[in-house]
Amino acid sequence: MSGHGVPRVSAADDTRDAQKEQKKIEEYRTIVDLVNAKIAEREYTLEVLSLTEKVLKKNPEYYTVWNYRRLILQFHIETALTNNHDASISQDQPSDGRSPAQDTIHNLLTWDLSFIIPLLMQFPKCYWIWKYRLWLLSRATDLLPASWPKSLWNKELELVSKMLARDERNFHGWGYRRTIIASLEKIAQEGGDGESNMVEQEFEYTTRMIKSNLSNFSAWHNRSKLIPRLLDERGANNEDRRDMLDSEFSLIQEAMTDPDNQSVFFYHQFLMSTLSPTNPRHAAIALDLTNTDRVAIYEREIENIKELLEDFDDCKLIYQILLQYTKEYLDFEAGNKTVTTAEMREWLAQLRKLDFLRNGRWNDVERDLGL
Amino acid sequence: MSKPTPAESCSPPSQPAQALPDELHLLVEQHVQYVRSLDTRKDEYEYWLTEHLRLNGLYWGLTAVHLLGQPDALPRREVIDFVFSCVHENGGFGAAPGHDTHMLYTVSAVQIIATLDAFDELEERVDGGRKTVGKFIASLQERDTGTFAGDEWGETDTRFLYGALNALSLLHLLHLVDMDKAVEHIQACENFDGGYGTGPGAESHAGQVFTCLAALSIAGRLDLVDRDRLGGWLSDRQLPNGGLNGRPEKKEDVCYSWWVGSSLAMIDRLHWIDSNKLAKFILQSQDPDRGGITDRPGDMVDVYHTVFGLAGLSLIKHPGLMEVDPV
Numbered sequence: 001m002s003g004h005g006v007p008r009v010s011a012a013d014d015t016r017d018a019q020k021e022q023k024k025i026e027e028y029r030t031i032v033d034l035v036n037a038k039i040a041e042r043e044y045t046l047e048v049l050s051l052t053e054k055v056l057k058k059n060p061e062y063y064t065v066w067n068y069r070r071l072i073l074q075f076h077i078e079t080a081l082t083n084n085h086d087a088s089i090s091q092d093q094p095s096d097g098r099s100p101a102q103d104t105i106h107n108l109l110t111w112d113l114s115f116i117i118p119l120l121m122q123f124p125k126c127y128w129i130w131k132y133r134l135w136l137l138s139r140a141t142d143l144l145p146a147s148w149p150k151s152l153w154n155k156e157l158e159l160v161s162k163m164l165a166r167d168e169r170n171f172h173g174w175g176y177r178r179t180i181i182a183s184l185e186k187i188a189q190e191g192g193d194g195e196s197n198m199v200e201q202e203f204e205y206t207t208r209m210i211k212s213n214l215s216n217f218s219a220w221h222n223r224s225k226l227i228p229r230l231l232d233e234r235g236a237n238n239e240d241r242r243d244m245l246d247s248e249f250s251l252i253q254e255a256m257t258d259p260d261n262q263s264v265f266f267y268h269q270f271l272m273s274t275l276s277p278t279n280p281r282h283a284a285i286a287l288d289l290t291n292t293d294r295v296a297i298y299e300r301e302i303e304n305i306k307e308l309l310e311d312f313d314d315c316k317l318i319y320q321i322l323l324q325y326t327k328e329y330l331d332f333e334a335g336n337k338t339v340t341t342a343e344m345r346e347w348l349a350q351l352r353k354l355d356f357l358r359n360g361r362w363n364d365v366e367r368d369l370g371l
Numbered sequence: 372m373s374k375p376t377p378a379e380s381c382s383p384p385s386q387p388a389q390a391l392p393d394e395l396h397l398l399v400e401q402h403v404q405y406v407r408s409l410d411t412r413k414d415e416y417e418y419w420l421t422e423h424l425r426l427n428g429l430y431w432g433l434t435a436v437h438l439l440g441q442p443d444a445l446p447r448r449e450v451i452d453f454v455f456s457c458v459h460e461n462g463g464f465g466a467a468p469g470h471d472t473h474m475l476y477t478v479s480a481v482q483i484i485a486t487l488d489a490f491d492e493l494e495e496r497v498d499g500g501r502k503t504v505g506k507f508i509a510s511l512q513e514r515d516t517g518t519f520a521g522d523e524w525g526e527t528d529t530r531f532l533y534g535a536l537n538a539l540s541l542l543h544l545l546h547l548v549d550m551d552k553a554v555e556h557i558q559a560c561e562n563f564d565g566g567y568g569t570g571p572g573a574e575s576h577a578g579q580v581f582t583c584l585a586a587l588s589i590a591g592r593l594d595l596v597d598r599d600r601l602g603g604w605l606s607d608r609q610l611p612n613g614g615l616n617g618r619p620e621k622k623e624d625v626c627y628s629w630w631v632g633s634s635l636a637m638i639d640r641l642h643w644i645d646s647n648k649l650a651k652f653i654l655q656s657q658d659p660d661r662g663g664i665t666d667r668p669g670d671m672v673d674v675y676h677t678v679f680g681l682a683g684l685s686l687i688k689h690p691g692l693m694e695v696d697p698v
Contacts, residue, residue: 004624006671008658024416032419036469061423064471070524131526138525169621171574178572217619221574224563262619266564273563283563324603357609360642361602 031055032062039068044075053115060123066132073108073136077143080104102144109140113152117159124163130172134179146187150194153184161205168209168216178222199230214255217263224270228282238288245271245285253304259315272301272325291332298329299338316354319347323365330369345371395654397684397691398662402677403444405662406432409674425467426457430479431678433486438681438692451489454480455496462497462507463522474511474521477504478534485541505544508535517552518570528569529560533582536589537698545589554592557583565601577608577617581630584637585698593637602640605631613648614667624666625656625676628683633697636686646687653680 031054038048049072055065084101113136120129137156141149157180163173181198188196195201203226209219227248231241248271255264274285275294281287289297302325308318326339348371351362409432412418421428429450436444456468457480463472464480481504484493494500511520512535519531532553539545559571560583566575567583580601587593608615608631614623615631628649635641655668656676663672664680685692 004666004670008665008669008671018414021414021416025414025419028416028419059420059423061420063423063473064465064469067471067522067524127526131524134526135524169618171569171576171618175569175573215620218574221562222572225572266619270563320603357611357613357645357648358606358643359645361606361640364643 028055028058031058035065035068039071044072046072046076048072056119060119060126060129063128066128069112069132070135073112073139076108077105077139098145102148105143106140106148109136110152112136113155120159120163121166124167124170125172127172130176134176137183141183141187146190147193150184150187153180153187156180157184164209168213169218171218174218174222197233199226199233202226203230210255214258214261215263217266220263220267220270224267227285231285232281238286241286241288245274248285249301256305256308259308259312259318262317265317265321268301269321269324272298272328295329295332298325298332301325302329302338313350314354316351319351319354322347323351323369327365327369341371344369395651397654397689398657398659399439399441399691401657401659401662402664402681403436403439403441403662405658405672405677406435406674407444408662423466423470426454426464426476426479426483427466428674429453430483430486431674433483435674435678435681437486438678438685438695440691440693447487450483451487451492454483454489455492458497460498462499462503462505472507472522474508474519474531474534477508478538480504481538481541501542501544505539505542505547508538509544509547511535512548512553514549514552517549517554517556519553529557529567529579529582529586530569532556533586536586540589550590554587554590554595557586558595564604565597566604574618575604577605577615577627577630577634580605581634584634588637588698596638598638598640602635602638602643605635606640606643609644609649613645613650613652615644615649622667623652625653625664625683626666626679628653629679629686632683632686633695636697641686650684650687650689653684656680 031051035048035051035055038045038051049069052065052068052072055062056069059065080101084099113133116129116133120126120133123129133156137149137152140152157177160173160177160180163170164177167173181202184194185196185198188194203223206219206223206226209216210223213219227244231244234240236244252264252268252271255261256268258264271285273279274283275289275297277289277291277294286293302322305318305322305325308315312318322339323344326344329338330336348362348366348369351365352359355362409428429445433445433450436442454464457464457466457470457476459465459472461472462477463474464476465471465473466476470476484490490501493504497503499506511522511531512518513520513527516527517532518527518529519535520527521531535548536545536553539547556571557567560567560569560573560579562568562575564575566577566580568574568576568579573579584593584596587595607619608617608627610616610623612623614625615627616623617627617630632641632644632649635643652668653664656665656670657663657680658665658672661672663674664677665672666676681692682695685695686697688694
């Protein structure tokens with residue numbers, strides 16, 4: 001989208017040179033017209049492939065041209081496979097598992113994967129580039145012996161780590177990372193070597209990302225998705241699961257020192273959300289909690305958060321969370337020895353004062369809590 | 372989109388709109404002029420670089436002038452001719468003539484056809500008409516997961532799922548897809564914060580929340596939504612300057628006025644944000660000289676932010692705009 005974060009130039013200050021602009025347009029249209037004409041004639045040559053490159057460097061959003069690259073590569077892949085077959089090299093492959101066709105395919109795909117890297121670095125939010133990259137990798141996975149795609153996917157893991165180091169919230173990057181992991185696990189499960197279960201290592205990755213920046217909600221989010229799976233993969237028993245819940249609570253307790261850091265509070269909300277007895281297994285941590293356990297955890301956490309008010313009595317998020325947890329706590333039909341009506345009214349009054357943008361919401365909270 | 376909204380809410384009733392500073396009232400004429408100018412910019416490089424968005428852009432521009440109460444500002448016949456110049460034999464549409472088919476453009480085409488009530492033309496100009504288009508869209512549903520791909524090359528995303536249901540509902544062909552599977556997929560995309568991402572496992576994002584809620588709304592399954600939890604997350608998107616962001620700890624952007632605002636409206640929580648401050652933020656993002664709306668004050672305008680800014684204003688019943696349907 002052209003307008004994202006591009007400073008406005010007023011009509012009077014617009015110094016774009018009409019002639020230069022015209023020249024740029026002509027160059028661009030000439031190359032686009034040429035590529036379109038070649039593809040219309042089904043001229044799927046490597047020369048045309050490099051023509052598409054020229055277009056994409058100027059305009060990586062031109063999705064049809066990415067499709068042209070696919071058509072050209074498909075053509076060369078099929079040609080390689082046919083030639084291989086015609087040369088009637090027997091089905092017994094050489095011991096290194098490579099046929100000439102596979103060599104050709106590997107070269108085509110790896111060459112293209114390298115070509116895109118600078119474009120991806122320059123346009124890290126362009127959907128079409130990520131999509132095209134995944135297509136190349138899926139072709140490699142379908143057509144080549146497992147050790148090759150495995151090494152390609154591993155390189156992607158390095159690449160995406162680099163991308164996420166540059167922009168730790170890029171959701172394309174996080175989604176891509178999840179796909180890489182799933183693909184590597186699948187290759188291992190289907191008999192290739194490697195880890196058939198990389199959840200531990202990904203869990204560690206989120207720990208590192210969080211430690212370098214507590215505000216990285218994308219990392220916290222990923223962690224929230226990994227924990228239930230991690231426990232299943234570990235074959236964790238009830239005690240292990242309770243331990244995990246406790247250690248996550250301690251981790252977040254340590255991190256809750258800066259109330260402006262919203263991500264930390266959101267993760268706390270995640271931990272509390274896992275307590276609900278109606279949660280499906282993929283959104284739960286401890287599986288054998290009794291109502292008494294839940295009440296105890298709510299009481300402990302509400303007390304902990306109340307303590308934060310001593311230092312941060314102007315943090316609206318704290319009041320908001322206290323009211324949310326209190327409502328959930330009361331839903332467990334606890335005897336309620338933890339929160340008084342006077343306290344709730346005070347929190348609500350603070351919220352109205354600190355956060356008047358959401359006054360309509362606080363009206364509903366007041367009604368729901370019968371305050 | 373039906374009737375003009377009564378002049379109420381944002382500007383104080385006792386004060387005539389003209390008395391407000393320029394940036395605080397809606398520049399209707401400038402915006403209409405801006406949209407009309409979009410197809411006359413062939414001397415700008417940017418025009419050519421954005422060809423892959425042409426059909427979307429046309430839908431956004433058309434919707435903008437409809438919201439501004441000037442539906443005839445774009446010539447109906449030319450718009451329709453352009454739409455049908457993008458259709459392929461398989462019933463899908465590309466972004467512009469010669470561009471490949473994709474869900475994104477097919478949905479825009481159907482939305483334009485519905486806006487201009489050009490269903491008769493669809494039957495005349497496309498072999499098999501509505502049914503061919505419907506079949507193309509339905510063919511992109513993944514049978515095992517229920518989600519939708521954008522085209523034959525695979526990428527799936529809840530954006531495409533919503534687009535498919537939206538277009539098929541306008542074509543009265545929802546029966547062509549497996550709705551239960553689609554709903555199941557949306558549920559698999561739900562996160563602990565009540566929001567939804569591009570697919571299962573992905574972080575909540577306001578744009579994707581809109582697509583998932585609107586899809587559930589078309590499916591008649593908004594009962595599956597945890598309204599208070601999601602409403603809380605959505606309302607937390609409003610920042611002190613009145614603008615909305617798309618994810619926690621990100622910058623505000625005018626387009627989220629629509630993605631967040633309409634999502635809140637769908638779950639009856641629009642009153643959980645401050646409409647007056649939102650209106651002010653959007654109005655400050657107008658370009659007073661050349662019309663159009665930008666992502667945030669001071670940036671370059673584009674038609675995408677223009678339509679979603681206007682739609683956001685319409686949602687909160689800003690005077691001078693036609694009413695918009697959140698879905």
